Amino acid sequence: MLFAVLATTCLLAHAADTAHTKTVAIASANAAATEAGLETLRKGGNAVDAAIAVATSLSVVQPEASGLGGGFLALIHNAATGKDTFIDAREMAPQAVSTADYVNKDGSPNRDTSLNGPLAAGIPGSPAGLAYMAKKYGKLPLKVSLAPAIRLADEGFHPTRSLAASIKHxxxxxxxxxxxxxxxxxxxxxxxxxxxxxxxxxxxxxxTIAEKGAPGFYTGIVAEEMVRAVKAAGGTWTMADLASYRAHERTPITVDYAGYKVITAPPPSSGGVAVAEILNILRGIDLKNMDQVHRIHYLVEAMRRAFRDHNEYLGDPDFVSMPMDMLLSPFYADGLRQSILPERATSSSWLPAAHAPEPGMHTTHFSIIDKDGNMVSMTCTVNTTLGSAFVAGKSGVLLNNEMDDFALVAGKPNAFGLIGGSANAPVGGKRMLSSMTPSFVIGKDRLAVIGSPGGSTIITQVLEGILAFIDGKNAGEITAQKRIHHQYLPDRIDVESGSLPADVLGKLKAMGYEINDRESWGNMNVVVWDKSTNVKSAASDPRSHDGLGKVESIH
Structure with a gap:
């Protein structure tokens, strides 16, 4: 059972820049986390400091989706230098990882060990990534940025309905x-x-992290307590596993589409590669002037081909050689486009084989633009709801279950229905492939910071959000629009319930598509800056009652 909460639209506040005021914009999945980010900006922090405050506050108030025991991927834009960079704080496998721990006697995947308890947990990356960001790109010490989260944890808060439902589940x-x-x-x-x-x-x-930085988590009493608890419950972590963890800074993927520059996540995210490949395929197609049926047809066929490549080629760049020049080439995309039949669905079985339950809705995303134009797009995760459900003793740290994102059993789907091969096989110290796709979309007069949770649907949500922004939609319209999804296997189109007219569904079925009607998915958080009017807007997904997109003047 998965929790995609339907609720009323979040509060939106809109404020225009003037010659006398500057605005900041934050959209996150929880109102308390958004306020934590704004508090940090008021204290003189920048977008990076605000991101640290939001992420750690979400660890406290939204543990079903992210936390200190998980990881994140983040895009950062430095307004002063114009530089974009990517922070990889993805979890990694412990050195003693063994595929035998995740396989039943009959050779089938053992979903209990891959999803529940300490064997399901990779070495967390979030604390290292946050400390790295603070030191290199922030303005404030960690003790200031972490203060709102510490206060929430000490003084307490009322659990959201989503958290309460996750705990019950x-x-x-x-x-x-x-x-x-x-x-x-x-x-x-x-x-x-x-x-x-x-x-x-x-x-x-x-x-402890506020006082000592990353060493406060990866060495000393916190690390000792986590390792003790993990080993006592049958896990394999060691102090050396924790001490060896490092956040990595990587070069983002950039692709041009329809006069906009899309800046997105490189591996170990699979999302940026897939989004870039899809946009390159669509570049030769006039989507704007197509009827709805054929627009969906070409979107789905581009998704199908990108997810096939996702399953075949992608993994941790520190361990796997990937054909990135091919995957990101417009010439490769030209060939894929030519294979699309204009009036008929391509069966996934017709494409060369790749080494594919419902996509999960947990993980969280937030978007930030500060008064100086610095931007952060950050997606944090513990994988499925409440991660491994294992709290590492007196550390209070809820551990992830990201080991399931490896191809633990070749050719068998993970919890999100994705199939992987040797490129994403588990190895000690290796980072599992991720669908997280934090992105920027930059145009001449408008830009957007965008991302979402949603397992494998993250990729298609972000893609559809990018296309909606390029089509001129505002932040609220982008987060509210209905969604479709196709991921190569299973070979079907997931359609948000009630989003398509009966005649459109009928025509798609006549073209050979299987349609799977689903309730809503995702929890998108978007910030848009219209530079022609100097107005920032922020929106949180109306499908969730917990989020808050807010714009505020900062003097």
Whole structure:
């Protein structure tokens, strides 16, 4: 069971820049996290400092989707230098990883060990990535940027309905582990929205990081407690695994489309490569002047081909040689475009084979533009709802279950239905492939900071958001628009319930498409800056009741 919450539209505040005021814009999945970012900006921080405040606050108030025990991918734009850079804080496999731990006796994937408990957890990247960003690109010390999260954890907050539902859903697994039960089910009952939820153990870990930086998490008493708890519950982490973790700075992927520059995530994200490949295919197609049926047809066929390549080629760039020149080449895209039949669906089985349950909705994304034009697009994750459901002892850190994002059993789908081969096979120290796709879209007079959670659907959500922005839609329209998704396997179009007229569905079926009607998915957060009017706008996905997109004047 997955939780994609339908609710009322989030509060939006719009304010125009003038000669006397400058505005900042933040859109995140939780109102308290957005306010934490704004608080940090008011204290003189920049977009990076605000991102650190938002990310750590989400670790406290939205643990079902992200946290210190997970990882993130982030794009940063430095307004003063014009430089764009990518921070890779993806989790990595412990050195003692063994595929035997994730396979049943009959050779099938063991979903319990890959999704639940300490064997499911990769070495977290978030604390290292946040400390790296603060030191190299921030203006404030960590003790200032982490202060809102520490206050939330110490003083407490009321769980959102989404968090309460996630705890209830994972109660059986949480109940296996004393620290998990103590954190999420005090008194033996799942926390509910009326409870005042305090997290003193995570507060202490945050204070240690604020004082000591990344070493406060990866060495010393916090690391010792996490390793002790993991090993006691059957995991394989060592102190050396934690001490060896480093965040990496990488070069973003850039692709031009329809007069806009799209800046997006490189591997170990698969998302940026897929988005670039899809846009290169669509570059030779006049989508704007097509009827709805054929627009969907060409979008889906481009998605199908990009996801096939995703499954075949992509992995951790520190371990795998990938044909990036080919995948990002417009000439390669020309050939893929020529293989699309204008009036008929391509069966995925007709394409060369690639080494593919419903896509998950957890992970979180936020978008920030500060008063000076610095930008951050950041997607954070613990993988599926509440990650591994394993809290590492008195550290208070809820661990991820990102090991399932490896191709643990070749040719078998992971929790998101994605199939991988040797490029994404688990190796000690290797980072698992991700769908996270934080992106910027830059035009002559308008720009957008965009991203979303949603497992494998992240890629298509971001793609459709980019196209909507290029078509002139504003932040609220981008987050609210209905979505479609195709990922090569399973060979079907997922269609957001009620989004397409019956005649359009009928024509797509006549072309050979299988249609899967689904409830809403994703939780997109977008910031748009219209430089022609000097107005920033921020919007959070109306499908979620927890988010807040806000614009505020900062003097």
């Amino acid at each position: 994972r109660a059986d697994v949480l109940g296996r582990y004393p620290a998990s039960s103590a954190k999420f089910m005090p008194g033996g009952n799942p926390a509910v929205s009326t409870d005042l939820f305090r997290d003193p153990d995570q507060a202490q870990t945050l204070k």
